[in-house]
Amino acid sequence: MTTGKRGSQRPSRRAFIGLAGAAAAGSLHPAARAQTADAIRDLGETPSDYGRPSPFEDSKRWSRAPDATASSSNTPLADLEGIVTPSGLHFERHHTGVPAIDPDTHRLTIHGLVERPLVFTMDDLVRMPSASRFHFIECSGNSAREWSPAGAPNVQMSHGLASCSEWTGVLLADLLDEVGLKAEASWIVAEGADAGLMSRSVPLERALDDVMIAYGQNGEAVRPEQGYPLRLLVPGCEGSISVKWLRRIEVAHMPSMARDETSKYTDLLPDGKARQFTLVMDAKSVITRPSGEQKLDGPGFVEIRGLAWSGRGTISRVEVSTDGGDSWVDAEIEGPRYAKAFTRFRSPWRWDGGRHVLMSRATDDTGYVQPTLAALLETRGRSTIYHNNRIKAWEVHESGEVTNAEA
Ligand SMILES: Nc1nc2c(c(=O)[nH]1)N[C@H]1C(S)=C(S)[C@@H](COP(=O)(O)O)O[C@H]1N2
Numbered sequence: 056m057t058t059g060k061r062g063s064q065r066p067s068r069r070a071f072i073g074l075a076g077a078a079a080a081g082s083l084h085p086a087a088r089a090q091t092a093d094a095i096r097d098l099g100e101t102p103s104d105y106g107r108p109s110p111f112e113d114s115k116r117w118s119r120a121p122d123a124t125a126s127s128s129n130t131p132l133a134d135l136e137g138i139v140t141p142s143g144l145h146f147e148r149h150h151t152g153v154p155a156i157d158p159d160t161h162r163l164t165i166h167g168l169v170e171r172p173l174v175f176t177m178d179d180l181v182r183m184p185s186a187s188r189f190h191f192i193e194c195s196g197n198s199a200r201e202w203s204p205a206g207a208p209n210v211q212m213s214h215g216l217a218s219c220s221e222w223t224g225v226l227l228a229d230l231l232d233e234v235g236l237k238a239e240a241s242w243i244v245a246e247g248a249d250a251g252l253m254s255r256s257v258p259l260e261r262a263l264d265d266v267m268i269a270y271g272q273n274g275e276a277v278r279p280e281q282g283y284p285l286r287l288l289v290p291g292c293e294g295s296i297s298v299k300w301l302r303r304i305e306v307a308h309m310p311s312m313a314r315d316e317t318s319k320y321t322d323l324l325p326d327g328k329a330r331q332f333t334l335v336m337d338a339k340s341v342i343t344r345p346s347g348e349q350k351l352d353g354p355g356f357v358e359i360r361g362l363a364w365s366g367r368g369t370i371s372r373v374e375v376s377t378d379g380g381d382s383w384v385d386a387e388i389e390g391p392r393y394a395k396a397f398t399r400f401r402s403p404w405r406w407d408g409g410r411h412v413l414m415s416r417a418t419d420d421t422g423y424v425q426p427t428l429a430a431l432l433e434t435r436g437r438s439t440i441y442h443n444n445r446i447k448a449w450e451v452h453e454s455g456e457v458t459n460a461e462a
């Protein structure tokens with residue numbers, strides 16, 4: 056295995072798999088063969104209207120029983136492969152529940168500092184030029200427990216307020232073109248149709264860049280939990296500005312200073328000042344396998360797998376350490392690398408049965424490198440809740456059990 060400081064070579068996959076093959080070589084167990092034959096004779100189910108996962112699978116958005124006041128649920132990242140989050144497992148964050156909205160009566164109003172205020176039906180929007188793009192959504196409260204070295208016990212709880220979908224919709228720039236912006240326009244304020252009318256402000260420059268009004272998610276309509284029939288999607292930015300159940304956009308000359316951009320979603324610094332409109336989600340990565348509460352079956356080949364993402368662009372590098380950060384190897388990054396989307400990384404490892412601390416560190420195409428918890432605490436102090444993109448560490452014990460590592 057080639058190890059070393061930054062700039063090291065990737066270890067060869069074949070070398071590792073060869074070792075694993077030697078250990079795993081053997082023939083199909085007779086019981087397994089009988090079971091396979093039975094399954095082949097059973098005609099099983101007839102075609103169905105809408106598919107669901109195999110009854111043998113039980114991935115859930117809860118890793119613990121929810122309490123009655125819960126207002127979020129997490130993606131079980133450890134169960135998932137690739138970069139797309141199945142729509143039924145997209146994390147949820149609702150401030151005032153999930154409204155049931157009839158798309159036939161739903162309207163999007165765009166007004167304010169515009170030449171021609173307009174009201175759009177869903178049909179109007181679907182008729183416009185469309186775009187489909189892979190983007191993550193991450194709540195800025197994701198990894199809030201990770202400000203303490205103790206951290207969360209599993210990756211669903213530590214990083215599961217992040218998901219990635221292929222979103223389809225209309226570019227906001229096209230809609231703003233339709234209504235015509237007045238010269239003083241410099242912000243947009245988006246409002247949802249949920250009970251709390253959640254609203255957030257987006258700088259116009261960003262709104263004209265890659266912001267989307269999405270009605271599609273992973274090839275079908277946006278799910279009710281994700282904002283059916285229409286949501287704002289602000290790629291790369293904290294999830295809370297991607298307003299769900301979108302009903303109104305006001306073009307303004309300043310932000311609205313709504314509750315969720317003043318008392319919430321601001322970052323209190325050690326000098327008593329608070330950062331506001333810290334919208335971009337910085338580069339982050341996490342090992343999803345092996346990760347907390349999993350157990351390795353015994354020494355030998357282990358493919359370390361994980362996800363990396365950056366709100367500023369594409370992921371250019373992910374390094375993995377199996378010795379608590381003393382040495383790093385480059386992980387293999389699977390393409391295509393979409394900007395502001397999950398990126399899958401993999402790194403072959405041969406577990407010797409000893410104690411190891413596993414970490415991953417992402418770099419994005421702006422050159423930004425994911426920081427340690429210590430580095431984050433130094434600049435941000437101990438009062439911030441949001442935007443924790445620290446390097447996460449998992450500890451593999453001699454028993455094969457994996458726990459959060461106090462790193
Ligand atoms: N209307 C409305 N939009 C909303 C919210 C909400 O409660 N109401 N929650 C926000 C927050 S805090 C986040 S992190 C994302 C979560 O999106 P998801 O539930 O589709 O994962 O939606 C945002 N948009």
Ligand SMILES: [Mo]
Nearest residue numbers: 194195294295
């Ligand atoms: Mo959020």
